Amino acid sequence: MTATTDTPRRLQIEEVASELFRERGYAATSVRDIAQALNLQGGSLYAHMASKEDVLWSIVCRAADRFNTEVGPIAAEASSPPVDRLRAMIRAHVGVVTSIQQDAAVFLHEWRFLSAARRAEMSARRDSYDALFRAVIAAGTAAGAFRDVDPRLTSMAILSALNGIPTWYSPDGPLTAGEVADQHADLFVHALETNPLETHA
């Protein structure tokens, strides 16, 4: 049986599952828990999903797609200076983690519970995404706009900082999502920009 993946019921299941996965963790959430949260019998869910992992996979893929859709085109603007590109990429990434906060948290923390083959596929997708950040950092250094840093370590530092946002950001908190995005962009652009005095030392 092939479960359909884009019906309103399926999307409702994914939304409830995402909430439970985030709250309790994927491993500690059962199909029965998902059914109960929807006031359904566990068995009736299987008309809409092949397995619990199948639902996790949908959530994780949709989040990964969203990051690529928002950040990919900015990273590809080769004519834009690296400092502008990095700033816009950070803003776009923060835009995703703050707008789909729950799915982003599941994507970031629960993806490791995928089966080996899917985990390998997602690991490769994540690495291609991280490579967009490594490339813009390396381009900035090559252009003399950024200090000579390790692009891998630096991209991991930036992405770890941005991916930590769902753990502390609240839409009801003192900062808007736009302010959070701007302040992270400022922080890392300052971290990387060459100091005009140092370049003449």
Next chain:
Amino acid sequence: MTATTDTPRRLQIEEVASELFRERGYAATSVRDIAQALNLQGGSLYAHMASKEDVLWSIVCRAADRFNTEVGPIAAEASSPPVDRLRAMIRAHVGVVTSIQQDAAVFLHEWRFLSAARRAEMSARRDSYDALFRAVIAAGTAAGAFRDVDPRLTSMAILSALNGIPTWYSPDGPLTAGEVADQHADLFVHALETNPLETHA
């Protein structure tokens, strides 16, 4: 029955449990899994531990103690300039995450599975620890050494970056733990230091 918490057997249980918690997640690890990894009967473990959560609590507390022991005294050196203090705090924090990488990962990712009371206690301890970073950032801004940034957002960005290190750092990789520490310290000091040109603008 009170389980003893510092016998060689108990420490061995915690080490094996930490490995399993990190690999599979706390929720997906059973007491039976821990016993099997030690070639013991599940029941015999209870002479050494009150519950699975009890073992998680020991691992989490030991990691939290380690961060406080290494970073706390540096943060308290009020006579040291904020830029030097922040640099040394970042180096010390990275020293902990790279030297007890497995326990640090369990501390950072599995602590949310603690019971409500213990989770509240650890949440308060974590907040006191984060406050050390907020304070040195605010002190740097007050002294004119750091830009005028939001200390909370900035400390979360720094700690999220540093706490991401166990997910990608390998002792067999191209960078030593000391290099990882230095490069993170450089990155965030650059991110915060006031630009000598800007301060005269």
